[in-house]
Amino acid sequence: MIEVEIKARCGPDVHHKILALGASALRIENHRDIYFNSQVRDFKGTDEALRIRIKEDGAHLTYKGPKLDRLTKTRLELTSKIEGPEVMEKILVELGFVPSGEVRKRRIKYSLGETILAVDEVEGLGLFLEIEISAEEDWAMKRKCILDLKEHLGLGESIRKSYLELLDEARLEIGHPDSPRGQSP
């Protein structure tokens, strides 16, 4: 499954704008995302991601492949629901993967046809809107849909970096002692 996705910073008025489009509010989720890196190929370099997401309705293991274009975050995404995320974390560590950081956020999800709009309040970063459509095919056309929607909502520049990368940058800027990850004394 290809996830056609775009992300941009937004203001608190975005909820109003989304509902004005005719979108339906779906639910509120609280995410704890644990990211892993590989010891044999640095996922920052290969533009991949491996993540355990823990939320109210259960946990999932997700792999994301390299992004497929320059304007959006469109990429292969594979997700399997798992029970016992703690055990899955141990399995990944035994297999040589290294926990590389954690992102916590509150997500309010809306649907508009086949499009999902997620307003994310990310701890340490602020407010973002992600617009996504999952596609088996025709992802180029769906990419145009979500770029149009982004324009319509008057959002700023598209951000292709992950929340994890943005958190690292934010820590670097304020000289946080934990950053960059893995290089602190």
Place this chain on the structure above:
Amino acid sequence: MIEVEIKARCGPDVHHKILALGASALRIENHRDIYFNSQVRDFKGTDEALRIRIKEDGAHLTYKGPKLDRLTKTRLELTSKIEGPEVMEKILVELGFVPSGEVRKRRIKYSLGETILAVDEVEGLGLFLEIEISAEEDWAMKRKCILDLKEHLGLGESIRKSYLELLDEARLEIGHPDSPRGQSP
């Protein structure tokens, strides 16, 4: 969790012997086990295993660490229940793991106190008994229990090889064109 485990070949009279000990029949399971190897460290050499097991009541991802002693198959075992084993297989392949073989068996499970006895009818190999106890600690003592039980049941030599290794050996002996795995034309 440490899995203290022993395996030996047995005859069809083993069911009678197990029930005569006072064990309770638990259930019959049909297993399809898909094994994976790592591209960066050969699990045959490191004595590890990574497996997706699909059975009637769902699927599990299991990692097994190197065996801890010479007489039994005692080792670290981590298991996480998963939904959608096909997606998990794709995730493992994207992460660089390679499907290395499949084992199909019918397992009849008995319990005797904290001990599990599993009579496995393995496709292409025949009948085996596995005796196992899961232990957080004291695994040396539990190891003695299952060795005594094995003697009591009059079983033959303890087999430390996996069904996958035994299947490979069997294919080699009969000059099966598929063996050894990955080296056929």
